[in-house]
Each structure stands twice: as structure tokens, then as C-alpha cells.
Amino acid sequence: MSRPLGAARRMPRRPVLLGTAGLAMAAIRSAHAAQYPEQTVRYINLFPPGAATDLLSRAYCATMSTLAGEQFVVENKSGAGGTVGQAAIAQSPPDGYTLGLGSIASLGIAPSIYPSLPYDPARDFTYVAGIWQVPNLLFCNAAVPVRSLQDMVALVKANPGKYLYGSGGSGTSPHLTMEWLKQVAGLNLAHVPYRGGAPMLLDLIAGRVHFAFDNLASLLAPVRQGQIRPLAVTSKERSPLLPDVPTTNSVYPELEITSWGGLVGPARIPAQIVERLADLTHETLKAAELNRIFREQGATPWWLPPEEFAAFQQQQQRFFAGLVKRVGASAN
Template sequence: MVGGCHRAFGRAPLLIARRGLIAAGLALAYAPARSQGTWPNGPIRFVVPFAPGGTTDIMARLVGERLQARLGVPVVIENRPGAGATIGSLAVAQSPPDGQTLLMSNIASHAISPALYRNVRYDPVKDFAHIAMVTVNPSVMVANPRFEAQSLEAFIALAKARPGQVHYATSGAGSSNHMIGVRLALAAGLELVHIPYRGAGPAMTDVIAGVVGVMFDSLPSASAHIRAGSVRALAVSGAERSPAFPDVPTFREQGIDIVSYSWFGVSAPAGTPSAIVERLNAEIRASIAEPAVARRLDELGGSPRDWSPAEFTAFVEREVATWAPVVRASGATAD
């Protein structure tokens, strides 16, 4: 939003990340006890490298609930946001490769941030066992209903009239949504100010409150707010309109050549035994094929992928090769 145009739409304040407490004693609810040497042999830690409320968190909780039911042990969601998803990802890469620690990997943690951040201490391919893809989905540009630009065309006109004064929020530096903002600025010749948050949930809260006028978000985390009228959708980043929101035009329809999809998968530390990787892959693929889960993914605008570990790993390798030159061309960097 334009600085000084409306007091409510100033620069977003720095947010203090809050990490949920993990309830002790969860494992006591699960019986019988498992002997040493079997897997899983206790609660599984499922790390989400963003704050609660965003798409990565939503997908982890959806998958984690089904894994908990299928494996018979607690699956504890641990939100570890920061540095474009690299903090939580590094924590998993450095964990024992015993199948008891998983990561909700995504386009930020494994395709964009490794090229954006100068001191990423993990290799997105070599330091992980990539287990299963869950879903891919487009992103969406949304605005507070009181923001003065209520269409993509109006937003571009506003930003051209006031260079360096129009802000947009995202879930963090290095996210695919950050890159969409960069690509929009490059395509339309704009000077925009990026406001990175430590997750989509806190960013969306500030957009709804009017602290920031506009946000780029993954469609699943924004969908409920769009349906509720809390925000207005201006454009989706898919090649075609989303079946979940057929009235929202694409960027391409509005003259901006942007097509981008986020993705969300499950990964573990490199060296995790192949038998565990294969078991998890089978359980995750079965979970996303369940009618209730498939319906939920459809409602969120996601498209599930029934891939093997090898197929998912090859995809991550392609994503790394695809996004590194995009990040370099954008000139964006982060410490």
C-alpha cells in the first residue's frame, strides 16, 4: 500500500515468531508399546518451516493426521519458521536419519531459498531423502477490500503513479510468492516494496486488518478468506483459472505473463533407510487418495501427485535448475 495514503496501510511491523508447544506424553495414548528396532518406535516429528496458518502448515496437518492414523503413533507438527524456510529445513537435514523426523518440503525450502540466501547450509537434493509429493497449486494475489486498488489493472496503475511506495506481503523472503511479486514488478515496470513475514498466516492477518494492502499467497491458505470476503482475489498464477475459483482471472488473461505453481511434499534426512522411505511413500499416496482428503485438496485448489520417491527426487532436481536462474535474474538476495 501507499505510504501515507491511509494510516492503516503503513509498513508492516516486525513480527515475533511464536512456536507452538509440543504436548508431553502424547505417546502414552498410543498402545501397544513398540520394541526397539521397529519403525516407527515413537512420536514422529513433522517440521513445518513456516508459521502456522499458511499452505505448508495446512498440508502438513492434513497429511500428518492421516499418517498418525495409519502408523499408530503421534505425528507432532513443529513450526520452525524463518529465513525463507531454511531454518526448519536445516534442522531436519541435521536430524538422525531414522524416519522419526520429517519435513514438509516446498518450493521455497528446496528450489528458491537455496539460490536466494547466501549461507544456506544444506544441499536441497543431496541432504534429503525426498519421499512423496503431496500437491501442487497456483498462487493468488489478494487485496484488503478497503484497499484503493481492487483489480490487477488498478494496482499496476497505482504502483506506477507512486513508485517505491506500494507494499505487498508474502509468507517470507524466498517464497514462490515473493518471486511472483518480483516477476510482476519486472513485467510491469514497477518499483514495489516487499514485506516478508514468517509465514502466510501472520501476513494474511495483517492484510485483513489493513496493515498491508496486498498479498501474494498460495491458493489453499487464502481460499477460506476469499470465500468469506475478508480479502478480494485479483489474479491467480495458474495457466488456467482455478476450478475452485472460476471467477478469478489469471495473470495472463490480464496481460501479465506469469505462470507459477507452489508444491508441497514430504522429505526426510538423507540416509533414511529405503524401507522406511518406501513405507512412508505408500502411506502418503494412500492418504491423499482417500476421498475425504482428495475432496479437501480440491476445495483448496490443489492437485495431488501420485509419485514415487524417485519421481519426486527428479522433480526437486528440475526445480532447483529452473529457479536458480530466475532468482539470479531478479537480482533478489537475502542474508
């Protein structure tokens, strides 16, 4: 039996209405993205106040606030080598108003150090932009009788099991760098992990631990005040801030590592907001005041757009998986 012509004509109306509504919603989302941000943006830093990442994050967020016209507010959420804060970012709404640090520790190293993570680095994040790179510094308590990396190796080998090293947490780049040094130099040096670099530094100055690696950014003041003694930097070349301190690769050619940090958010942030954040970050990294602060902290502005940052994270995860396997590092 044939259908009435009127019914045949009315059938497409629902798909057409749905399609029109979808286009309208897309236009609304696009308009909101163009106006982003329209309120305060929460930036989660993975380590405690006073740590290198905290100093650099606050300088970055201050410049972003000026350019964006809304505040980017730093919130410190530390623990487990940065993975506590990284998980908080992953579990946030994907609206662009909760972002944070993506670090070498929590996105490059942690997948190979921790048996289970509350996030998947490839699946659970939006990679927005690279922000900085900074070398690690090997240093010791000022009372320890060494003045070079070679002195340290000789002292520890002559006193196996006597000396301790601290780190800002298991799975951080300073922790893994020391484990790497222990392997290539054949050292017996016990690990004492802390909840961030700042409390570790206080204990090292007090003599409770003897050696450590940490980001150069947080160590310049205690070096200048004579509270700690620098022994070597992990960058390819000497730091202009500490030109008399040799590189680790001048003694052990393979021992070279640079920490990094970038802007990430939870997965599925709208593409227009990601583009806006990447553009703001690019402009922020050109700011003269930010560059001055970064240089003073031993950091280098490091611009990477979203796709390149995501690819870099995957490359770093593969590299550290191999390194962790070679040195036998674990989260303890």
C-alpha cells in the same frame, strides 16, 4: 618355513564371523523397517500455524497416522523462508522418526536467494514423495481501489513508491512471484517480509501492507468474508474455487507458477523405511477425506515417488536459479 596346517585353516574365521554379523545386522534393520513406524513420527512444518502449509500438513499427517497406526505429529519451526525448519530436518537422525515438509521455497528457491544455506538440497535430504501442489493468489486489502491485475498495475504505476507488498518470507514462492510481476509490469513496489503467511495476512487486512501473493489454501476464508480482494491466480487455468478470478498468464503469458510440497527426511534413511513411507503417502493421497480437505483448500494431491521427487527438486532449483537472476530477487 611352512605354516602349521591348523593356523592356515583358522585364518578365515574372522572375516567369516564379521560377514555373518553384518548379515545379521542387515536382517535386524530389515525387520525393523518392515515394522516401521513403531513410535511417534515427528513432522516438521517450515511455516507458522495457520499458514497454507500448516493446514495441508495437518490433514496429511492425520491420514498418515490412521494408516500407519502411529502418530505423525506436526511441529512448526518457521523462519527465513522455510530454511530454519528445513535445516532442522537435515540435521536430524536418519532413522525415519523425524521427517518434514520439503517446499518450493526452501528447496527450489532458497539456494539461489540466500548466499549460504545450512544444508545442501541434493546431499542432505532423503526425498520420499510429492504431496500437494497449490497455486498462488494475488490479492489486496479490501480498501485499495482496484478490482483486477490491470487495475493494480495502473494504480501502482501512477503512485510509484506509495504501495507496499507483503510476503511470508524472503525466498518464498509468493515473494518471488511478486518480484517477477514487478519486473514484467515495471512496478515500484517495496517488499515487507514476514515470518510466515499468517502474520502477513493479518497486517494486510489491517492495511499496513497493500498487496501480496500467497498460497490459495490459506486465503479462501478471508476472500469469502470480504476481508481481502482476489485479483488473479498463478495457475495455468482458473481455480474452480474462485472461477471468477482470472489467471496472471491471461495478462502476462509468462507469469505462471505453482507451489508444491513433499515429504523429506535427512539423508541416509534406510531404503526399506523410505519405501514404506512412500507407500503410506501413496495410499494417503487416495483417501477421500484428504482429497476433500485438499480441494477445499485449493490444493491438488500430487504423487511423486522418491526418485522422481529428487529429480523434480533438481529441475526446480535450476529453473528458479534462472528466474532469480532475471528478476534480481534477494533475501531482504
